[in-house]
Amino acid sequence: MYSAPRLSILATLEAVLLTIAIGWLLWVGQAILLPIIAALITLYILSAAAGGLARVPGLGWTPGWLRRVIVLLLFLAGTVALSAMVTSNVNQAVLSLPLYAENIEALVARTAGQLGFAEEPAWEALRAWVAERVNVGQFAGSLLGTLSSLGGQVVLVVLYAAFxxxxxTAFERKLTLAFGDSERRDRARAFLAAANDRIGNYLVVKTVVNILLGAISLVMMLALGIDFAVFWAVLIGLLNYIPYIGSLVGVAFPVLLALAQFGSLGIAVVTLVLLTIAQQIIGSWVEPRMMSRAFNLSTFVVLLSLSFWASIWGLAGAILAVPMTSILVIILAEIETTRPVAVMLSADGQV
Structure with a gap:
């Protein structure tokens, strides 16, 4: 028999090895697991949207299957339209890259002239060195390759989510067959109903908030005449799933494009100010009032989650990190034995 201290050491070692093994499996299985998790999150959003259609005037009488068909068709149509828009915008951006490069070069030369060192030999040498190493064609090819790979992942997510x-609809029947007419079935049904309700509410509210942010940003960018405004608005809404960092990155892209498109610091600064105001309004006022207790994660837990999932799955992991962690906390809160863990992961203990 092992002594208590030795058993404790062995248990700790096993936990560490199990954690490493799980992390390795998540990293190796990214191509399989990532579309499945994204599809599950999409499933909750679609299910909540189908339930919400019952509250729309004129659709309350429709059967559940018809509402699900309507939501699924709208989802498929939206995905196709979004994919076509992204492809078109990327092709236009690739054609516009030489013009953007000229505008940036002209802006840099103008700024250097105003600062009085445009004629310096060191400046000319630096400019020539940068020009030799900035390959617009290589950048365009890399961008198209990345988007092609992303497109394949999106197709898998759509297929998984649709099926x-x-x-x-058959889950209730499977639950009855698995547990029969028993107390265990009733407990399982109650647990799943409570967890699904909270998860669905969180994801739907977060998605609505992101759509609202994207719409406000779209209006601002259209007013400024920024190229590919719809694409940037979609990107801003998507990156808003990433707390703290996502808003900064989402604003940076259209600001940099405004700088390249117009070759003017003034328009870039105006773009930065307007988009930042939109982020502040949504992030500091609208979202806290809509999210209620659904998003109640400790800041440290959020940052740790972002670091972990981003290191394993890159940008996609960063986008899914907080939704996945929030879902985990909601599930832990619904199970009596794991509720203390959910309390520790929350911001104020209210789960």
Whole structure:
């Protein structure tokens, strides 16, 4: 028999090895697991949207299957339209890259002249060195390759989400067959109903908030005449799933494009100010009032989650990190034995 201290050491070692093994499996299985998790999150949003259609005037009488079909068709149509828009914008951006490069070069030369060192030999040498190493064609090819790979992932997510959405109608029957007419079935049904309700509410509210942010940003960018405004608005809404960092990155891209498109610091600064105001309004006033207790994670837990998932799955992991962690906390809160863990992961203990 092992002594208590030795058993404690062995348990700790096993936990560390298990954690490493799980992390390795997540990293190796990214191509399989990432679309499945994204599809599950999409499933909750679609299910909540189908339930919300019952509250729309004129659609309350419709059967559940018809509302699910309507939501699924709208989702598929939106995905196709979004994919076509992204492809078109990327092709236009690739054609515009030489013009943007000229505008940036002219802005830099103008700024150097105003500062009085445009004629310096060191400046000319630096400018020539940068020009030799900035390959617009290589950048365009890399961008198109990345988007092509992303497109394949999106297709998998759409297929998985669509089939899961259709098969969800049979879940109640499967639950009855698995547990029969028993107390265990009733407890499982109550647990799943409570968890699904909170998860669905969180994801729907977060998605609505992001759509609202994207719409406000779109109006601002259209007013300024920024190229590919719809694409940037979609990107801003998507990156808003990443707390703290996402808003900064989402604003940076259109600001940099404004700088390249117009070759003017003034328009870039105006773009930065307007988009930052939109982020502040949504992040500091609208979102806290809509999210209620659904998003109640400790700041440290949020940062740790972002670091972990971004290191394993890159940008996609960073976008899914907080939704996945929030779902985990909601599930832990619904189970009596794991509720203390959910309390420790929350911001104020209210789960």
């Amino acid at each position: 899961l959405f259709v098969e969800r």
